[in-house]
Amino acid sequence: MLDLKGEYEYMKPDIDEAIERCLDHQQWILGPEVRELEDRVAEYIGVKHCVGVSSGTEALVLSLRALAIKLKGKEYFDRSDEIITTPFTFTATGDAILRAGAIPVFVDIDPLTFNVDPANVASYLSSSSSHHSRVVGILPVHLYGQPCNMAEITGIADRHGSFVVEDVAQAFGGNWKERKLGSIGHAGAFSFFPSKNLGGFGDGGMISTDDRELADMLRMLTKHGGKDKYNVEHIGYNARMDTLQAAIILAKLKYVDEFNMRRKRIAELYTTGLRGIDWLQLPGDGPAVGIGLDPGVGQTRGHVYHQYTVRTRRRNDLQAFLKDRGVSSMVYYPVPLHYMKVFDERSKIAGSLQNAELAADEVLSLPIEPLLSETQVEYVVKCMREFR
Numbered sequence: 203m204l205d206l207k208g209e210y211e212y213m214k215p216d217i218d219e220a221i222e223r224c225l226d227h228q229q230w231i232l233g234p235e236v237r238e239l240e241d242r243v244a245e246y247i248g249v250k251h252c253v254g255v256s257s258g259t260e261a262l263v264l265s266l267r268a269l270a271i272k273l274k275g276k277e278y279f280d281r282s283d284e285i286i287t288t289p290f291t292f293t294a295t296g297d298a299i300l301r302a303g304a305i306p307v308f309v310d311i312d313p314l315t316f317n318v319d320p321a322n323v324a325s326y327l328s329s330s331s332s333h334h335s336r337v338v339g340i341l342p343v344h345l346y347g348q349p350c351n352m353a354e355i356t357g358i359a360d361r362h363g364s365f366v367v368e369d370v371a372q373a374f375g376g377n378w379k380e381r382k383l384g385s386i387g388h389a390g391a392f393s394f395f396p397s398k399n400l401g402g403f404g405d406g407g408m409i410s411t412d413d414r415e416l417a418d419m420l421r422m423l424t425k426h427g428g429k430d431k432y433n434v435e436h437i438g439y440n441a442r443m444d445t446l447q448a449a450i451i452l453a454k455l456k457y458v459d460e461f462n463m464r465r466k467r468i469a470e471l472y473t474t475g476l477r478g479i480d481w482l483q484l485p486g487d488g489p490a491v492g493i494g495l496d497p498g499v500g501q502t503r504g505h506v507y508h509q510y511t512v513r514t515r516r517r518n519d520l521q522a523f524l525k526d527r528g529v530s531s532m533v534y535y536p537v538p539l540h541y542m543k544v545f546d547e548r549s550k551i552a553g554s555l556q557n558a559e560l561a562a563d564e565v566l567s568l569p570i571e572p573l574l575s576e577t578q579v580e581y582v583v584k585c586m587r588e589f590r
């Protein structure tokens with residue numbers, strides 16, 4: 203799926219020099235590269251503050267914890283506080299809500315974008331006045347690098363008085379209209395896990411926000427919950443970003459737009475090559491999202507193709523067929539969160555989650571390594587077309 207060795211070779215002088223510099227200065231904890239990366243990413247995303255953290259998961263947990271402290275004056279949310287999210291995501295999204303003390307409410311996805319359907323969020327909020335008041339926030343995930351409909355989600359959140367935290371783990375560099383993802387909600391949680399669009403050589407993450415108070419709180423939480431070691435105010439973590447990871451990611455940041463463009467180019471080749479296969483749904487099939495966008499292209503605008511994900515009823519056969527021909531493919535995600543034991547009795551299900559359940563059986567992500575050649579992409583297309 204990915205050629206991390208090839209990517210390293212491509213950027214080797216920059217990365218080696220960055221590591222070399224760390225070896226020279228030996229400031230492994232909160233060295234100068236961490237603040238430099240925070241400032242550079244803040245500028246790139248278009249927010250006032252970024253806070254480096256130890257992973258994308260911690261970025262989610264800390265964002266929610268900081269919001270609990272700010273909005274409720276409590277260390278954690280209450281078990282009756284609800285946060286609406288998608289069941290069709292990586293476990294960490296739902297898990298972060300549990301770790302922040304709240305209860306995840308799973309609402310169904312849009313079967314065309316695989317992202318949370320804003321209509322389902324709105325309908326849960328209006329369905330009953332009893333749980334109406336319990337929803338404190340919405341946690342949309344820009345799955346596969348494709349933006350959620352942020353106009354609708356922020357509109358619903360504003361009307362209801364709830365916060366929005368964006369899970370941007372798969373969508374670094376993506377945008378919703380003129381705004382970069384991660385700059386639209388109250389906070390955005392990024393991951394620099396090695397396989398993400400911007401990945402380090404280990405775990406790392408970042409939180410973006412325009413809220414100064416939130417940023418200060420987040421910094422405290424990464425350092426055990428205090429402004430300094432002997433003045434601890436909150437239940438904190440050791441969740442700082444490593445200097446070494448910051449240095450590597452800084453070196454790679456220079457390439458992220460080019461690599462996202464390469465992903466888009468590969469996606470175009472797939473879409474051109476696979477269009478018209480009647481048993482296959484391609485990304486961007488279906489009506490456009492957002493106002494004023496062209497039908498058919500609206501869905502894929504701002505998409506950074508962390509994954510190029512197709513869908514077919516014969517997913518398992520297709521995957522085996524491709525494997526026999528030397529083509530790797532992955533299923534993200536085979537199990538929706540509401541089927542997992544950890545969420546039994548710790549989550550709520552809002553209506554039918556049939557679209558998420560069906561997607562789990564039908565999605566397949568094709569190779570979208572940015573350094574793939576056209577010939578390699580054409581080979582994948584050829585194999586797909588041979589499948590009967």
Ligand SMILES: *Cc1c(COP(=O)(O)O)cnc(C)c1O
Nearest residue numbers: 257258259292294371393394395
């Ligand atoms: C990868 C990922 C995370 C977690 O990030 P880590 O850096 O692995 O902790 C959270 N949410 C989504 C959607 C992800 O893909």
